[in-house]
Amino acid sequence: MNAVLEADVVVVGGGASGITAAVAAAEREAGVILVEKGSTTGGAANMGMGLFAVGSTHQKAALVDFDEEAAFRLFMEYTHWRVDARLVRRYIAQSADTIAWVEKMGVEFLGAYKYFEKSQQTWHVVKAAGSSVPAERAASNLYRALTERATELGVDIRYRTKATRIVMQDGRAVGVDVVAEDGSETHIECNAVIVATGGFGNNPRMIEDKLGYEWGRDLHSFRIPGVDGEGLGMLWAAGAGTTTPIMELTYTSPGLTDVYKTISETMRQPTLMVNLDGQRFLDESIMNNTVFTGNAVARQRRRVAFTLADDGLLEHYRRAGLDYVTVHHNVRSIDAWDREVQAYASGAGVASAGLSELHSEQQKSERNFWVCNGLAEVAERTGIPLAALTTTVDDYNAACRSGDTQFFKPQRFMRPLEGPTFYVARHFPAGYGSLGGVAVSDSLEVLDADGLPIPGLYAAGTDACNIFGDSYCFYLPGNTMGFAVNSGRLAGYQAVAYMDSPDF
Numbered sequence: 001m002n003a004v005l006e007a008d009v010v011v012v013g014g015g016a017s018g019i020t021a022a023v024a025a026a027e028r029e030a031g032v033i034l035v036e037k038g039s040t041t042g043g044a045a046n047m048g049m050g051l052f053a054v055g056s057t058h059q060k061a062a063l064v065d066f067d068e069e070a071a072f073r074l075f076m077e078y079t080h081w082r083v084d085a086r087l088v089r090r091y092i093a094q095s096a097d098t099i100a101w102v103e104k105m106g107v108e109f110l111g112a113y114k115y116f117e118k119s120q121q122t123w124h125v126v127k128a129a130g131s132s133v134p135a136e137r138a139a140s141n142l143y144r145a146l147t148e149r150a151t152e153l154g155v156d157i158r159y160r161t162k163a164t165r166i167v168m169q170d171g172r173a174v175g176v177d178v179v180a181e182d183g184s185e186t187h188i189e190c191n192a193v194i195v196a197t198g199g200f201g202n203n204p205r206m207i208e209d210k211l212g213y214e215w216g217r218d219l220h221s222f223r224i225p226g227v228d229g230e231g232l233g234m235l236w237a238a239g240a241g242t243t244t245p246i247m248e249l250t251y252t253s254p255g256l257t258d259v260y261k262t263i264s265e266t267m268r269q270p271t272l273m274v275n276l277d278g279q280r281f282l283d284e285s286i287m288n289n290t291v292f293t294g295n296a297v298a299r300q301r302r303r304v305a306f307t308l309a310d311d312g313l314l315e316h317y318r319r320a321g322l323d324y325v326t327v328h329h330n331v332r333s334i335d336a337w338d339r340e341v342q343a344y345a346s347g348a349g350v351a352s353a354g355l356s357e358l359h360s361e362q363q364k365s366e367r368n369f370w371v372c373n374g375l376a377e378v379a380e381r382t383g384i385p386l387a388a389l390t391t392t393v394d395d396y397n398a399a400c401r402s403g404d405t406q407f408f409k410p411q412r413f414m415r416p417l418e419g420p421t422f423y424v425a426r427h428f429p430a431g432y433g434s435l436g437g438v439a440v441s442d443s444l445e446v447l448d449a450d451g452l453p454i455p456g457l458y459a460a461g462t463d464a465c466n467i468f469g470d471s472y473c474f475y476l477p478g479n480t481m482g483f484a485v486n487s488g489r490l491a492g493y494q495a496v497a498y499m500d501s502p503d504f
């Protein structure tokens with residue numbers, strides 16, 4: 001170990017939760033060192049658009065009839081009370097104030113949005129410079145403002161510096177070992193450590209071990225560089241108790257989603273979806289709840305599903321527009337359909353959104369969209385048995401006339417598929433990243449295997465995000481970034497309170 005530094009608080013990871021924790025601790029007059037192994041703050045959240053809050057001035061101005069109590073009740077019913085109600089309550093209680101807090105740092109919000117019809121208007125979408133409409137990656141402005149505030153408060157941000165170990169002494173966290181890009185090692189002595197390293201979304205081995213998916217085969221989740229599970233490993237090595245992590249699941253058509261946006265959005269409408277055995281398995285009107293759909297796809301054979309459209313359906317969309325329009329893609333019409341289908345068929349490609357390794361991998365992936373002349377070709381392309389597929393399509397078309405008594409899909413989405421040309425997309429489970437892994441208290445103290453706080457050790461954001469039970473709660477959109485920012489803020493305050501407490 002070459003050098004020794006000192007700080008009151010060391011924050012490991014400068015993403016959504018880490019940079020927020022650093023600002024919070026520094027505002028309470030702690031000397032903070034933040035180590036970030038990448039070359040920027042914001043982490044995965046730079047890809048995002050906004051965060052959860054309830055009771056904000058934006059919601060009040062928009063007459064949103066959804067308050068803290070309603071959010072808390074929804075949260076706890078959704079999770080069957082299997083999560084920490086105290087932490088959920090604290091998070092919700094702080095959320096509106098956090099919006100006001102970052103607004104004082106110069107962050108602007110476009111307002112509070114839903115993600116899909118049945119969700120609540122909790123997604124506070126950050127305004128991107130020079131734009132008056134929701135824009136992908138707009139949240140990076142929030143992290144820029146927090147970073148400026150951190151710098152103003154004297155936080156020592158060390159980029160390209162990786163934490164490798166939490167140093168423990170007499171059961172307390174008292175330091176962090178870090179290594180810089182040039183290989184030089186430093187030991188930072190401190191009074192409290194906040195770990196905020198964003199989970200293991202970029203670590204295929206952990207994804208397989210902890211979640212049972214093989215990345216690139218039956219899971220096509222984002223792989224944001226940097227989130228390799230190192231923080232969880234360091235916390236477990238320091239004696240932290242474990243929780244069962246989950247993937248923030250959604251679904252995708254590799255090579256299509258986020259690239260050929262019109263085809264992709266069209267094939268994610270509530271049309272017929274079948275599994276590899278040619279069976280329906282969901283009320284397709286839930287397809288705009290990407291978590292529920294991801295869950296349903298993930299439990300099918302080989303974790304795969306297909307949606308079908310035909311010219312009759314396309315004609316309807318041409319006339320009436322798409323049923324489901326997402327805030328982030330905002331594809332309303334299918335005007336670009338023919339152009340994109342030609343580009344996809346020729347392999348010409350469309351400029352990729354380039355969001356992460358996922359998208360570069362997707363460019364190489366096998367085809368996941370076909371134009372088929374009749375159901376026999378659909379069967380041949382997809383591997384679905386023709387007889388089963390034909391029966392399902394016939395039954396579905398009959399249900400379009402009489403009503404869907406199988407899964408009760410609302411009649412307004414029941415549109416027959418008669419061909420002769422069928423458009424088929426293949427879908428797999430996808431995800432934004434992992435959630436959870438380390439046990440924390442409602443003050444974000446890291447708990448040991450016995451459930452007792454480890455003095456001086458805190459975790460925030462994805463590493464500590466155990467508040468959703470088995471599935472991310474998309475009814476309250478903006479919730480993972482909301483938890484990251486709010487847990488970071490709470491952890492920052494708590495770390496300072498710990499140093500000021502008689503226990504210290």
Ligand SMILES: Cc1cc2nc3c(=O)[nH]c(=O)nc-3n(C[C@H](O)[C@H](O)[C@H](O)COP(=O)(O)OP(=O)(O)OC[C@H]3O[C@@H](n4cnc5c(N)ncnc54)[C@H](O)[C@@H]3O)c2cc1C
Binds near residue numbers: 047225
């Ligand atoms: C495409 C995309 C869009 C999204 N959009 C939204 C949205 O609109 N709303 C929403 O609620 N959520 C959204 N999310 C999820 C959101 O980004 C995460 O919930 C949030 O980033 C989690 O914050 P975090 O601080 O836990 O991790 P991150 O923000 O990922 O930060 C972790 C940081 O830790 C650093 N790090 C890791 N290991 C070390 C180490 N050993 N030493 C030093 N540094 C280390 C990493 O480099 C990284 O910078 C989106 C995610 C993706 C991928």
